[in-house]
Amino acid sequence: MSHKSRNRMAAGRRAHAPVFAALGDETRLSLVAKLCGGRPCSISRLTEGSRLTRQAITKHLCVLERAGLVRRVRRGRESLFALDPEPFEEIKKYLEFVSEQWDQALARLKSFVEG
Amino acid sequence: MSHKSRNRMAAGRRAHAPVFAALGDETRLSLVAKLCGGRPCSISRLTEGSRLTRQAITKHLCVLERAGLVRRVRRGRESLFALDPEPFEEIKKYLEFVSEQWDQALARLKSFVEG
DNA sequence: TTAATATGCAACCAGGAGGTTGCCTAAGAT
DNA sequence: ATCTTAGGCAACCTCCTGGTTGCATATTAA
Numbered sequence: 563m564s565h566k567s568r569n570r571m572a573a574g575r576r577a578h579a580p581v582f583a584a585l586g587d588e589t590r591l592s593l594v595a596k597l598c599g600g601r602p603c604s605i606s607r608l609t610e611g612s613r614l615t616r617q618a619i620t621k622h623l624c625v626l627e628r629a630g631l632v633r634r635v636r637r638g639r640e641s642l643f644a645l646d647p648e649p650f651e652e653i654k655k656y657l658e659f660v661s662e663q664w665d666q667a668l669a670r671l672k673s674f675v676e677g
Numbered sequence: 678m679s680h681k682s683r684n685r686m687a688a689g690r691r692a693h694a695p696v697f698a699a700l701g702d703e704t705r706l707s708l709v710a711k712l713c714g715g716r717p718c719s720i721s722r723l724t725e726g727s728r729l730t731r732q733a734i735t736k737h738l739c740v741l742e743r744a745g746l747v748r749r750v751r752r753g754r755e756s757l758f759a760l761d762p763e764p765f766e767e768i769k770k771y772l773e774f775v776s777e778q779w780d781q782a783l784a785r786l787k788s789f790v791e792g
Numbered sequence: 793t794t795a796a797t798a799t800g801c802a803a804c805c806a807g808g809a810g811g812t813t814g815c816c817t818a819a820g821a822t
Numbered sequence: 823a824t825c826t827t828a829g830g831c832a833a834c835c836t837c838c839t840g841g842t843t844g845c846a847t848a849t850t851a852a
Contacts, residue, residue: 575706582706586698587840591690598775600782606798618841620799625839639798639849647779654772657765660713664762667715702810721828733811735829740809754819754828 578656581649584629589614590622594645597632602642693771696764699744704729705737709760712747717757 584590593608609619623643626632630649635642699705708723724734738758741747745764750757 571710572707575703575710579701579703579706581701582697583701586694586696586701588690588694589840591694591697592687594775595686595690598778598782600779600786604798614840615842616799617801617843621840636799641799645779647776650772650775654769654776657769657772660709660765661762661769663713664715664760667713671715704810719828729810730812731829732813732831736810756829 574656578653580629581631581653584625584631587622587625589619590626593619593622593626594631597643597645602635602644604640604642606640608643689771693768695744696746696768699740699746702737702740704734705741708734708737708741709746712758712760717750717759719755719757721755723758 585594589612592612596608597603605616605620605623608623609616612619623632623634627634627643631646632643633646635644700709704727707727711723712718720731720735720738723738724731727734738747738749742749742758746761747758748761750759
């Protein structure tokens with residue numbers, strides 16, 4: 563692997579780790595699921611049906627926001643949150659890259675064994 | 678959305694959250710990157726070039742192992758670790774599902790506005 | 793104006809995560 | 823048999839995380 567490629571991968575790690583971390587929590591995954599509906603939701607609305615406090619949900623939303631997975635826009639007295647699909651696409655590409663590397667490595671090992 | 682579908686999604690969250698969490702750390706992503714090479718690596722080998730202790734790396738490997746991202750096999754006095762691509766595929770599918778839901782929701786909103 | 797709703801802010805707490813050190817055991821190498 | 827290397831185990835520390843409660847503030851509704 564080239565130096566450039568290695569640096570790119572290291573940069574990718576720094577960028578992707580927070581996104582993975584933000585998704586690494588059941589509560590936050592359920593928030594993401596609710597926001598998949600397409601229409602922005604207020605904090606109160608997102609808290610409905612949860613056993614957690616509004617503040618707990620707020621914190622989780624902040625985590626998602628810091629990771630860029632969600633955007634907040636203030637409307638009147640409420641904070642509306644909506645999904646941002648871009649980071650999802652990013653880490654999907656990253657996972658595809660990992661799979662690809664893995665497959666190529668296996669192919670090399672196979673040809674080495676056979677050759 | 679149907680009840681079945683909702684239950685399936687909740688089960689998916691329970692299954693996927695730990696995987697995302699395991700990937701939500703730069704050190705562990707770099708370990709994954711090294712293991713993408715295809716050949717199993719010992720703990721000492723994976724520690725080489727890191728500023729962390731062998732024990733720290735061991736802990737990270739245990740996290741990856743608990744999440745199913747990595748498999749350990751003992752050979753002589755060393756523990757060899759290899760990637761398991763299956764969980765990667767799983768969360769990739771999950772991300773694709775999220776994107777899909779999002780796109781469909783957007784399409785519905787669009788037709789609602791236009792109609 | 794007054795009441796109700798939606799949110800923000802801060803303090804606080806328990807537990808877990810990431811990391812270190814020290815010591816012990818097992819397996820190769822000489 | 824002895825030395826060296828790879829790894830496991832446990833204690834310990836610090837900081838972050840997930841969660842709570844209490845109170846303050848800004849809108850909206852009556």
